[in-house]
Amino acid sequence: MKPLDEMVERGQARKVYSRPRALHSTRTHYCPGCGHGVIHRMLCEVIDELGIQETTIGVSPVGCAVFAFNYINVDFTDALHGRAPAVATGIKRSHPDKVVFTYQGDGDLAAIGLGEIVHAASRGEKITTLFVNNANYGMTGGQMAPTTLPGQRTTTSPHGRDPEVCGYPLRMAELLATIEGVNFLTREALDIPARVISAKKAIKTAFAEQLAGKGFNLVEILSPCASGWGMTPLKAREWLREKMIPQFPLGRFK
Ligand SMILES: Cc1ncc(C[n+]2csc(CCOP(=O)(O)OP(=O)(O)O)c2C)c(N)n1
Numbered sequence: 001m002k003p004l005d006e007m008v009e010r011g012q013a014r015k016v017y018s019r020p021r022a023l024h025s026t027r028t029h030y031c032p033g034c035g036h037g038v039i040h041r042m043l044c045e046v047i048d049e050l051g052i053q054e055t056t057i058g059v060s061p062v063g064c065a066v067f068a069f070n071y072i073n074v075d076f077t078d079a080l081h082g083r084a085p086a087v088a089t090g091i092k093r094s095h096p097d098k099v100v101f102t103y104q105g106d107g108d109l110a111a112i113g114l115g116e117i118v119h120a121a122s123r124g125e126k127i128t129t130l131f132v133n134n135a136n137y138g139m140t141g142g143q144m145a146p147t148t149l150p151g152q153r154t155t156t157s158p159h160g161r162d163p164e165v166c167g168y169p170l171r172m173a174e175l176l177a178t179i180e181g182v183n184f185l186t187r188e189a190l191d192i193p194a195r196v197i198s199a200k201k202a203i204k205t206a207f208a209e210q211l212a213g214k215g216f217n218l219v220e221i222l223s224p225c226a227s228g229w230g231m232t233p234l235k236a237r238e239w240l241r242e243k244m245i246p247q248f249p250l251g252r253f254k
Contacts, residue, residue: 020044022053022073029067033233035190035223036064039132040071042200043103046207047074056099057091059084061113063105064138082113085120088127099210101128107137110146110170117176117218124181126215128206131172134225135244142228146170149247154228169247173220177253183214185254189222191241195250222248 007013019025022044030036047053056074060066061084069076079087084102092100109117109131120127136154137143144154144161147169151160173187184206188199199221206217222244224236231239 020048022047024071024073026070028071030064031225031227033224033226033236034064034138035134035221035225036068036132038190038196039130039199039203039221039223040068042196042203043101043130044072045200046204047072049204050099050207050211052099052207052211055097056101057095058101058103059088059091060103061108062139063108065103065105065132066139068103082108082111082116084108085113085116085125085127085129088129089120089123089125092125092127096126099128099207100126101130101207101210103130104132105138105145106131106133106135106147106172107140107143107145110172114146114170117172118179121176121179121216121218122181124183124216126210126213127217128210129216129218130203130206131218131220132223133172133220133248134223134228135169136225136228138225138228142225142230147172147248149243152243153230171248173218173248173253176218182216182218182254184209184217185220186218186252187220187222187248187250189240189245189250190224191222191237191245220248222250 008015058076060068061079062081088100088102135147143156148161150163186202189195202219206219209217226233226236
């Protein structure tokens with residue numbers, strides 16, 4: 001037993017923080033200031049609280065979270081870029097007793113996988129999707145995504161995204177909110193602790209709704225990408241609050 005655990009045992013210390021059971025004890029490959037680690041932790045807390053570790057199956061496509069299976073201790077499969085909703089559909093329909101989620105970036109969900117998510121939503125699939133919107137393609141080096149803000153510099157828009165040439169950002173929550181098959185839909189952000197707490201509540205609801213037999217359920221989370229944005233972790237959180245939230249208003253859509 002570790003010294004601290006012994007002190008807790010003897011009543012000399014109180015444990016206020018510990019690693020969720022569903023979160024592997026290992027280092028992640030994420031950059032400093034990245035939101036994926038925070039979201040993994042919240043997800044694992046929810047899995048613990050709902051007691052669904054043994055029955056949950058995750059699907060992650062490519063993107064920075066391609067190795068999510070190394071961190072989240074549930075059954076997992078990878079999907080091709082953008083195809084997680086189709087893979088999750090197959091798993092959930094053949095195993096309706098399982099809790100199935102996809103974990104997708106904005107390049108994945110709003111670009112190459114746009115059709116997949118729209119049709120999974122329209123079919124009202126009884127799955128849960130965590131949509132991590134960091135306004136760029138993080139894994140491949142910070143290229144422009146459908147969610148990149150007007151004027152935002154990326155490696156493929158070095159002078160800033162020009163809507164005349166590259167169009168306007170897609171607001172996925174607003175777009176999906178028009179679809180009848182959607183059951184639960186919210187947009188959250190990771191800039192300040194109060195919003196992190198709100199995001200966790202939303203993730204819990206999105207899983208609880210699936211457990212109640214309802215779908216489609218999606219939580220969009222505005223998440224900082226300090227490396228891709230070329231900022232310090234602190235500056236990235238400020239930029240998220242000042243620039244991203246006005247573009248992508250927070251709140252419950254359905
Ligand atoms: C079919 C296919 N096209 C392109 C790629 C290259 N690729 C890998 S990840 C990625 C974008 C990831 O961005 P996002 O989904 O926003 O996730 P993030 O890395 O920012 O978390 C791309 C284009 C690929 N692996 N497969």
